[in-house]
Amino acid sequence: MKTIKIKPDKYYIIHAGQVWEGAGSSGLLQNCTVTIKKGRIERVSTGGLKTEINDAQHDAQVIRLPEITLMPGLIDCHVHLAFDSQNLLKTVEEWTTNPAATRSRIKQWMQDSLSSGLVALRDGGDLYGFSLQTREAQKTGQLEGPKILSPGTALYKKGRYGHFLGPGIETLADAKDQIAALAEQKVDHIKIVVSGLVSFKEYGLVGKTQFTAEELRAIVDTAHRYGLPVMAHASSDEAVSTAISAGVDSVEHGYFVKDATLKQMAESQTAWLPTVAPLGNLLTAGHVPYPGANLDVIRRSYEGQLEAINKAVNYGVLLGIGTDAGANQVYHGKSYLDELKYYQKAGLSNEEILSAATSASAKIVGMHEAGHLKPGKLPLFIGVRGNPLQNLNQLKNIEFIAYI
Structure with a gap:
């Protein structure tokens, strides 16, 4: 895999066999050249490399990828960099006993994410703000990888679900104070925990909604006054509908959502991140996550999603x-x-899935200059063999990554 971190003072000429420009494009462009100038995509042209080289500066970096299809880079709108995918309780304990180990793993996960074609990650927060620390280390050049968007810590009501995501709040005044403090740290968004967890023991059971509609609206309005979008952890139809009515910008998870609430989501233009992998991957592995959990219950929740x-x-x-x-x-x-493959099982076409992974996700995380491989956009794109519009498995092996 070839990885290029684009420098704004360099001129790049990249020749590729094919280019998918992103959502709204009519198929693949053939025999293409992409030029990058001053940290932006300058042009995407067809017909070969000769003209571009003649027009280029003498110090241009020329990259030839004749068997590669270039496409916009992928974006993951919901991650937790501080979590280890294995044992949350052990990980939370490690945050205080051995934070260096957590930072070391995050460094590896950043590389794993980049190698998987991800050019941006939107984090859902953690109690000690590891994702915010990672973002700052990245800004100072101490760490390489996808662009990190972090909320620092999350807001949740004390005594309810979320103790490992943030310090917790008891009153509306607490919430406003936390948002002000997070804004001072220049976080990228606010994360709020609206509901509890989905039960893997009893189908359809979800932890109670933590805030009234009035409380949630006041919290969202406060965040928006600071110019901060709000991502809301919400499962159960009640919690999702409450979050939408309060004006959140995106609903995370959203299990057991009903048709009327989906229509409400569409009408309000609230984004949805269904996060199927936490269910589907348990089923694939045949893994029971805790005593009493039932794979049949997980399967029913997965199929409903x-x-x-x-x-x-x-x-x-x-x-x-x-x-x-x-x-x-x-x-x-x-x-x-x-x-992506769970979306395929849900009946979406490959083009719909890749559009969600690129332009739609870029819009959701506020990266309006990403998501397409077109002039004027940021040079955040990847290269694969073959045609990913025909076969998503082409994304298993990323051959080229351009990032900033």
Whole structure:
């Protein structure tokens, strides 16, 4: 795999056999050349490399990829960099007893994510702000990998689910104070925990909704006044509908959502990250995550989520790709293709899936200059062999990555 970190003071000429420019494109362009100038895609042209070389600066870096298909880089809209995909309780303990081990693993997971074609990761937060630390280390050049978007810590109501995601709040004043403090740290978004977890013991059971509609609306309005979008952990139809009514920007998970709420989601243009991998990967591995958990219960929840995704597409919901990487059996980077294939099982076409993974996810995370391989966009793209529009398995082996 060839990896290029694009420098704004260099000129690049990349020749590829094919280019998929992204959502809305009519198939693949053939025999293409992509030029990059001042840290932006300058042009995408067909017809070979000769003209571009003649026009280029003498110090241009020329990259020849005649057997490669270039396409926009992938984005994971929901990860937890501080989680290890195996044992959450042990990981949370390690955050205080051996934080260096956590940072070391995060460094590896950043590389795993990049190698999987991911150019950006939106984190869901952790109690000690490891993802925010990672973002800052990346900014200072201490760490390489996909762009990190971090909320620092998450907001949840003390005594409810979420103690490993943030310090917790008791009152609306607490919530406003935490948002102000997070804004001071220049976080990228606010994460709020609206509901509890989905039970793997009893089908359809979800931890209670943590906030009233009025409380949640006040919290969301506060975040928006600071210019911060809100991602909401919400499962159960009640929690999802409450979150949408409060004006959150994206619903995370959204298990057991009903048709009327999917239509509400579409009408309000609220994005949805269904995160199927935390269920599907348990089923694939035949892994029972805790005593009393039942794989048949997990299977019913999984099948219901696939059905809801299919309906969401028909209703016009903005769907992105979020894996919940770090959850049990959901591996950073490596599980991204799993999530794409679950969408395939839900009935989406490969083009719909890849559009969700690129342009739609870029919109959801606020990276409006990414998501397409077109002039004026940021040079965040990947290369694979063959045609990913025909076969998603081409994404198993990423041959080329351009990132910033």
